[in-house]
Amino acid sequence: MGQYQPAELKQYNPEAIARYFRYRPWLAWGRLLRILWSFVGFILSLKWDEWQNQVEENQGKRATQLRHILTNLGPTFIKVGQALSTRPDLIRKDFLEQLVKLQDQLPAFDNDLAYHIIETELDRSIGEMFREISPVPIAAASLGQVYRGRLVSGEEVAIKVQRPNLRPLLTKDLYLMRWAASWLAPWLPLNLGHDLTLIVDEFGTKLFEEIDYINEGRNAEKFAHNFRNNPEVKVPSIHWLYSSHYVLTLEWINGVKLTDIQGIQSLGLDPETIIQIGVTTGLQQLLEHGFFHADPHPGNLFAMPDGRMAYIDFGMMDQLEETTKESLVDALVHLVNKDYADLAVDFVKLGFLTPKINIAPIIPALEAVLGNAIGKNVQDFNFKTITDDFSELMYEYPFRVPAKFALIIRSLVTQEGIALSLNPDFKIVEVGYPYIARRLLTGESPALRRRLLNVLFKDGKFQWQRLENLITIARTDSQFDVLPTAKMGLEFILSEEGKFLRRQLVLALTEDDRLHTEEVQRLWDLVKDDLPPNRLLNVAIGLLTEFSKESVAAILAK
Secondary structure, three states, X not given: OOOOOHHHOOOOOHHHHHHHHHOOOHHHHHHHHHHHHHHHHHHHHHHHHHHOOOHHHHHHHXXXXXXXXXXXXXXXXXXXXXXXXXXXXXXXXXXXXXXXXXXXXXXXXXXXHHHHHHHHHHOOOXXXXXXXXXXXXXXXXXXEEEEEEEEOOOOEEEEEEEOXXXXXXXXXXXXXXXXXXXXXXXXXXXXXXXXXXXXXXXXXXXXXXXXXXXXXXXXXXXXXXXXXXXXXXXXXXXXXXXXXXXXXXXXXXXXXXXXXXXXXXXXXXXXXXXXXHHHHHHHHHHHHHOEXXXXXXXXXXXXXXXXXXXXXXXXXXXXXXXXXXXHHHHHHHHHHOOOHHHHHHHHHHHOOOOOOOOOOOHHHHHHHHHXXXXXXXXXXXXXXXXXXXXXXXXXXXXXXXXXXXXXXXXHHXXXXXXXXXXXXXXXXXXXXXXXXXXXXXXOOOHHHXXXXXXXXXEOOEEXXXXXXXXXXXXXXXXXXXXXXXXXXXXXXXXXXXXXXXXXXXXXXHHHHHOOOHHHHHHHHHHHHHHOXXXXXXXXXXXXXXXXXXXXXXXXXXX
């Protein structure tokens, strides 16, 4: 590893990078001076505002200035700006608003050089591979540019070519960032400085994954496999014979960007349907597959003429562990049910708070901020409001955003923003919560069934209203069917695993020294129209409402 060169490093390795530059510091000096010159001017501008008592007046101007600095410093810093735009624990709200606007657009690099990279990487001439190829790139971003072409075999393709000498530049920038982080960390508040070098390392790992096009191709195939049974999702196929670490050839997608409402309507598609596909598939990625697209900006999502939604660009992906998915479901349920004490515990499990933290003073703060964000009606909830309000909370309490959740937040806020561009009155809960309710009620796994029990029981008491709410909300999901759900629930109740629930239901039906026949009748009234005529079920409900506490206990004892 001692002979390593920056261009040769395939995976991010901070130790190897530090070892290389430790003995060759002059290689990084020029870049360091340019970075320092850019930021020193910015810091002096901030100080001048303080001296002139113009901080409030110039906040917007300084935020815009920061965005221009990051753009001018090139690919690494553009990516830093995009990553920071999802970190309310690190960046002030006014700066967040500008960083969100960072565009990945840069001038294209030389066309002949791009063709040379394609031929060198694939060891064939352009003419041997492509029947035609666009004379100039159709898109240029911070890490590469894209051509439209047609293979000699006739398939229409997109050819992605990475910028030359990108890896050495990213490596040098990451080395300087990590060095700066190690110096800055001791001077920052605990929740900002305790893992600043880890944040740089997490960023570096993701950036190196994003510039490996073989990795991107594998991600695309894994994503396609996860949605193989979903007729509403399209993932472009990869042409591996024409791909390498620096060139990626994939199926061309004909469609319009999801932010182009007129384009969507011109295809004869309903924007509301496209929104529903986007939100539901986003939740499936997080809560079912655990493998999610972390960069779903408008340029990566397309509505196709046949009504499908296409995902492209799989460079930035992440995987959630099963326990994290379960805790995420918990947090969503507790948030919507306004169980702030349980939500604080979820934040500890998910890594937003350290395990040793005293959560008692945090609970009322969560209630004040999140209660206001959600509003009196659950349908007023939106992630942008949560993110904005949470940024203020994070300066008062030791919250931090784990790397995975920075990506999740970015994904959710971006998807919500796309949906709002199609429908200004869009509420993510109207689509998202029915999906979560259906997932809980169908309870395909023991973990999800445990989550349902956590929702339905609080402090040992059965929450009748919550069950009614869950069923009501789930029924707004077109994929929810009461009958198989009821059958699955009955099978669970009668199983060995359902022994606890059987006892709890008996107690629920007879608690407070009265029979809860009204609640049972309300539930039946709620679902009876969705069930086919079934006299036995009617009789069973009738018998259940007539049972006494003693007779139920006698049956349970047998």
